[in-house]
Amino acid sequence: MSSAHVLGQAVIGLTAQTIEIEATISNGLPQLNIVGMSEHRGKHSRERIRSAIEHSGFKMPDRRIVINLAPSDVPKEHAGFDLPIALAILIASQQIQADRFKGLCAMGELSLTGEVRAVPGLLIAALACGQEGLTLLQSSQAQVARQTSLSSCFGIRHLSDLKLPLRPMTAINLYSNNVPAESDAALDDIKGQETAKRALIIAATGGHHLLLFGPPGSGKTMLAKRMLGLMAPVTEQEAVEIACIQSVTKGSLPGPQFERPFREVHHSTSAAALIGGGSPPRPGEITLAHLGVLLLDELPEFTHAVLNQLRQPLESGSIDLSLAHYQVRFPANFQLIAAMNPCPCGWLGSRRPCRCSVEHITRYRNRVSGPILDRIDLQVEVPALDPNVFFLDAPKQSRHEHNAAIDQIKQARAFKKQRLRDAPLQNDREALDAGAKQLLMQAAQTLHFSARAIQKLIRVGRTIADLDCRAVISRKQLEEALVLRQN
Ligand SMILES: [Zn+2]
Known part of the structure; x- marks a missing residue:
């Protein structure tokens, strides 16, 4: 033998x-x-x-x-x-x-x-x-x-x-080309929508999930696509993680250039395709969007079962899939951008007449369950574009606005890093000044904000203060945070 x-x-x-x-x-x-x-x-x-x-x-x-x-x-x-x-x-x-x-x-x-x-x-x-x-x-x-x-x-x-x-084999270094791909999508391409653009910048700086609501054609998807270009360049460790996920799904890799992923998911997507599953277990959209953007368009059209499955990944940045004899954990740390119409027909608040009853509108909005909304810090209205502005499209836009936003975000990140080094133990609540505290009290009393809503407000206020390079969170910054959560 x-x-x-x-x-x-x-x-x-x-x-x-x-x-x-x-x-x-x-x-x-x-x-x-x-x-x-x-x-x-x-x-x-x-x-x-x-x-x-x-x-x-x-x-x-x-x-x-x-x-x-x-x-x-x-x-x-x-x-x-x-x-x-x-x-x-x-x-x-x-x-x-x-x-x-x-x-x-x-x-x-x-x-x-x-x-x-x-x-x-x-x-x-x-x-x-x-x-x-x-x-x-x-x-x-x-x-x-x-x-x-x-x-x-x-x-x-x-x-x-x-x-x-x-x-x-000839080596290809995963990280040899860490120049972010000059994506064509720039903020300058979008006319108006100043509030939504500001929300994008805040979301990219602080890693906040974002809900955009507005009528069809107002540019919600266009806005979401600009998020990638505002996020930090991919680190070496992140490049390895993204490549490993691609290795499981495709078996091969596109090449040495690494961009954060952008996954747009339609509401007809099954829970298994969104979350992952099967045998052998395959990553779902939430894992394919790891370290990048997951766009859920028409959020209220997703079933409760599907939305509920997002709770764990939104909480922990990963998803556990149980199979017959073993368990698999996939990473799912994504930046969520959800988009929805203001009402079932989509035209509420725009120039076109809305045909929906109040009852319909309430039912439509309630379809997005609380646990998901609770985890979305920023909720911004994207109004219908003035058609005259919309078609006034210059041949090739400059990237002036986009580059200014990137500089601002970079500066805020550097400020935050230094702030955490100077006062590593300070929680966000301790950073509020007297005026900000007073505003919070008012919000809690007159607007009936829950403890969780207050927490979200402070979190967004913290990011806005970082963008202003201020260690203390003032009333002005909290006021802006209030405007950016209208729902
Ligand atoms: Zn309507």
């Missing part, structure tokens, strides 16, 4: 676990048994491996082969075990030398003709290998961007390439 050991990686959610693949070849009827992976996957894998070996100038040993994948209770939900299993068979049957593959971990799907294909989650496996000092052997076709400092990879195109010396 002869045997061989090869390493592989199981990808569970956004983490990877090393799997040991053991092959034993003994006398007996020719057969290939795979244990430690689901029957269904094992059956398909067996056919691909057998055919790939025979089409690659190797010979499938006509003896009894048993493959064991350990630990057996770790789900092995991708086809990437084809390559390490084939490798183990070839080593155990002495068709290739074991010592050439020491410290190596393999991941790749085989075609019937022996081609090595990329599988989802390669980047996650590569990073895990890097942490354990292993080198990943994978498809050279895979455009897995990676940081050379974190991992190293060998690429092969075909199983027959195992006969040749292995070649390290």
